[in-house]
Amino acid sequence: MIGEIIAIGDELTSGRILNTTSYFAAGQLFAAGHEVTAMTTIGDDPKLIGNTLLASLARADFVIVTGGLGVTSDDLTTEAVADALERPSTFYPEILNQIRAGSKNAPEDLRLSLEKMAWLPAGAHALKYNATTAGYFLVHENKPIFFLPGVPHEMEELLVETVISRLAVWEGVEARHVRQRLYRVAGLPETTINEKLALLEDGEERIRIGYYPVFPEVHVSLTVVGTKEETTDRTFIEIDAKVRNLLGDNLYGTGEETLEAVVGRLLIDNGMVLALAESCTGGLISHRITRVPGSSEYFLGGAVTYSNELKEQMLGVEEALLAEYGAVSPETARAMAEGIRRETGADIALAVTGIAGPSGGTAAKPVGTVCFGLATSGETVEYKYIFNGERWQVQEAACHKGLDILRLTMLRHDYAKNQSCQRL
Numbered sequence: 001m002i003g004e005i006i007a008i009g010d011e012l013t014s015g016r017i018l019n020t021t022s023y024f025a026a027g028q029l030f031a032a033g034h035e036v037t038a039m040t041t042i043g044d045d046p047k048l049i050g051n052t053l054l055a056s057l058a059r060a061d062f063v064i065v066t067g068g069l070g071v072t073s074d075d076l077t078t079e080a081v082a083d084a085l086e087r088p089s090t091f092y093p094e095i096l097n098q099i100r101a102g103s104k105n106a107p108e109d110l111r112l113s114l115e116k117m118a119w120l121p122a123g124a125h126a127l128k129y130n131a132t133t134a135g136y137f138l139v140h141e142n143k144p145i146f147f148l149p150g151v152p153h154e155m156e157e158l159l160v161e162t163v164i165s166r167l168a169v170w171e172g173v174e175a176r177h178v179r180q181r182l183y184r185v186a187g188l189p190e191t192t193i194n195e196k197l198a199l200l201e202d203g204e205e206r207i208r209i210g211y212y213p214v215f216p217e218v219h220v221s222l223t224v225v226g227t228k229e230e231t232t233d234r235t236f237i238e239i240d241a242k243v244r245n246l247l248g249d250n251l252y253g254t255g256e257e258t259l260e261a262v263v264g265r266l267l268i269d270n271g272m273v274l275a276l277a278e279s280c281t282g283g284l285i286s287h288r289i290t291r292v293p294g295s296s297e298y299f300l301g302g303a304v305t306y307s308n309e310l311k312e313q314m315l316g317v318e319e320a321l322l323a324e325y326g327a328v329s330p331e332t333a334r335a336m337a338e339g340i341r342r343e344t345g346a347d348i349a350l351a352v353t354g355i356a357g358p359s360g361g362t363a364a365k366p367v368g369t370v371c372f373g374l375a376t377s378g379e380t381v382e383y384k385y386i387f388n389g390e391r392w393q394v395q396e397a398a399c400h401k402g403l404d405i406l407r408l409t410m411l412r413h414d415y416a417k418n419q420s421c422q423r424l
Helices: 020-031 046-059 077-084 093-101 108-118 152-168 190-201 229-250 259-269 284-290 308-315 319-325 330-344 391-410
Strands: 002-008 035-042 062-066 089-091 119-121 136-140 143-148 177-185 207-214 217-226 251-254 274-278 299-304 348-354 369-376 380-386
Touching (some): 002 020, 002 046, 020 062, 046 062, 062 152, 077 089, 119 136, 177 229, 190 217, 190 229, 207 229, 229 251, 251 259, 284 299, 319 330, 330 348, 330 369, 380 391
Parallel strands (some): 274 348
Antiparallel strands (some): 177 251, 207 217
């Protein structure tokens, strides 16, 4: 089904609070096979609320509205909806009883004011009859409208437990079969990915491919829609195989897979343990690795050797090498990787050193220059990149690239030794 999301609240339009509810709802609906064509954020204005809802109903199969269902004077959603849909406000005592039952410990004045939440547009139904929070739905001209609280954890609970299941069995619209997949891509810009995949949806209304830069990687979504399940599945399998083939080794995962989780799985599959030596990233790569449950199985640890002195003392990088090539150089990255591997006994070791900025760059080594070293029992290789952006962006890009170097090494990817400097 095609839906729209409306988030209501002056706190959202003023920027005081981040609108996380729409983001969460869109993700859950996408995963359930629905298509969200619009997400609107508006303030607590009754006329604007009514007009926005009517416009959404004219376009979508269903609408989800969040916010403005509370007891304070600025909670105007329910009254605005009653006026816009010409459904007189009606008192629902059973809903009031449920809400009050869940507010036994609240101050008496608050418990008395809860009555406002039980006055709903005619024809409304509670989303969850044993719920202690606001939330209802109604059907207008054969289209369901779901009204959810603006408090994120309350909204998320009702959406997952009631809205998704109701939409799954909804009748009244032509049945559509939807297959979707999210692909996570490293090492390619959005435009290049688009060039590779564009022909897959050329002239095919059933196939939609979306491109979403999520720094420092790109996510690609594939949606196949059809009226027959068998045909839809067959088309999806065919296009999925083509997407994977065209993206090649740049495709590192699908769905909720993270790059660090993929690296961990590959380390386990290869029976190897890892150690890290970080300078410009300040431990970011170690942080990403250890976010994965069970990482102690394959991660020995790391050293943040920010100064030259620690590079010498902890990793055994020679003073003469640092003097000749500098701390930010492929040669130093190589020595750091070999040093941390030697000190820890790791099967594979990654080192990173660079200039994150905003100062410290030179004509020969501009801000954003980052060098990596990767040491195994068989060889040590080094890489040099120049990343663009602010300090945090350079650090995040370096962290991501380091993890990807590990991933591709695990895949026995044919990395060129001492590859030339390239700007990303």
